[in-house]
């Protein structure tokens with residue numbers, strides 16, 4: 001059934017806990033309903049949200065907010081070694097991960113406890129502990145926002161990259177994702193990714209290496225370093241890790257020998273945005289209700305009644321300070337909604 005509301009509070013639709021309203025809010029439960037909504041005309045501007053865990057609303061939204069409540073899950077193909085499963089965009093990603101592990105499927109366990117929904121997992125190419133959703137996605141189905149036509153994108157057409165995809169570039173604000181098809185392995189063919197941080201130690205110390213034991217370890221690591229958004233508003237990492245040239249990296253290393261640097265495939269160096277922000281002294285700087293999280297300076301938090309503008313301005317001061325101290329530009333990962 002279609003839910004349609006006017007002057008609708010988005011307070012519980014964004015994990016920053018910013019108190020804003022949408023002129024119109026429409027939620028649909030099927031692809032058919034979505035096609036009908038688009039074909040009968042939508043008040044513009046229009047923006048699609050998932051769980052609101054990577055959004056910062058700068059103020060009330062004067063147009064239509066669309067939200068998918070498509071929640072069906074269907075196995076399309078299955079062999080002894082893998083399964084192709086089509087998941088509704090409105091399914092909570094972590095619920096699907098839990099379900100996939102109960103079904104004996106493997107691949108998504110490292111992404112456990114990432115907030116948000118399945119549709120956005122393809123938009124954002126969510127990633128954690130050495131795994132990215134894009135590596136497991138086979139196909140993305142969507143409805144065009146302009147005329148309600150159906151589209152189907154292969155993984156290649158989705159152009160997945162670090163926290164990036166076609167849907168954040170040429171496809172931005174043009175499609176509503178309805179289904180994401182994941183290709184997951186079955187246990188005899190499991191390929192675990194345990195190279196990140198102390199994940200391997202934690203899992204091995206706990207006993208057997210299984211998708212479930214990895215999931216539990218990932219959840220423990222995350223809860224120790226990330227805020228619970230039901231208690232403290234945030235959108236996770238506010239900035240992406242910057243990539244700079246190897247020459248720039250070498251000159252920074254002379255001045256800051258402890259600076260973490262990681263090789264990239266194209267010969268550049270990835271820096272830790274958290275390290276840069278920390279060295280600019282942001283752990284100690286709270287401005288009104290905005291600050292950085294005590295365990296992770298990459299995470300900006302709302303201690304109470306911060307507005308989107310308060311949070312945005314604070315983030316700009318962080319980016320300016322990193323630029324001034326290190327000559328490095330850090331880009332926002334969070335989507336800013338005007």
Ligand SMILES: Cc1cc2nc3c(=O)[nH]c(=O)nc-3n(C[C@H](O)[C@H](O)[C@H](O)COP(=O)(O)OP(=O)(O)OC[C@H]3O[C@@H](n4cnc5c(N)ncnc54)[C@H](O)[C@@H]3O)c2cc1C
Pocket residue numbers: 015047048049050051052053054055068089114115116117118119120121123124125126127128163167175176177178226227229234235236237335
């Ligand atoms: C505490 C915390 C920890 C986090 N940790 C991680 C992490 O480890 N790794 C990581 O990658 N991210 C992380 N994030 C960020 C966030 O969880 C992801 O970006 C997630 O994919 C956002 O999902 P969402 O459903 O909330 O999307 P939203 O925030 O609502 O939307 C994100 C983007 O996707 C688009 N979108 C959403 N649904 C659809 C749809 N159906 N069709 C078309 N476009 C759509 C929106 O327009 C927007 O551009 C974290 C966030 C928090 C709050």
